[in-house]
Amino acid sequence: MSRWLTCAICGQRKPVGIMSAQAWGRLELQPDLEAERPDLRGTTLHACPTCIERHPDWNDQLHRSLGIHYGSSGELSAAQ
Numbered sequence: 001m002s003r004w005l006t007c008a009i010c011g012q013r014k015p016v017g018i019m020s021a022q023a024w025g026r027l028e029l030q031p032d033l034e035a036e037r038p039d040l041r042g043t044t045l046h047a048c049p050t051c052i053e054r055h056p057d058w059n060d061q062l063h064r065s066l067g068i069h070y071g072s073s074g075e076l077s078a079a080q
């Protein structure tokens with residue numbers, strides 16, 4: 001059994017099995033961030049194994065693609 005995952009960085013869509021899905025990066029938003037950005041509630045983004053290898057900061061990149069930036073002290077903040 002497989003399901004489809006879409007990479008939020010390169011946009012490729014791939015059928016992945018349960019095992020290969022573990023190689024994919026998964027970004028889930030923190031509850032406090034969802035409180036600030038209700039429009040993003042329930043958003044889950046994925047990054048394919050290739051992009052994770054190519055972009056060590058994929059997690060940061062996915063946040064940024066949602067308009068979310070890390071503050072200078074490392075905390076997350078949601079841009080309006």
Ligand SMILES: [Zn+2]
Nearest residue numbers: 007010048051
């Ligand atoms: Zn990718």
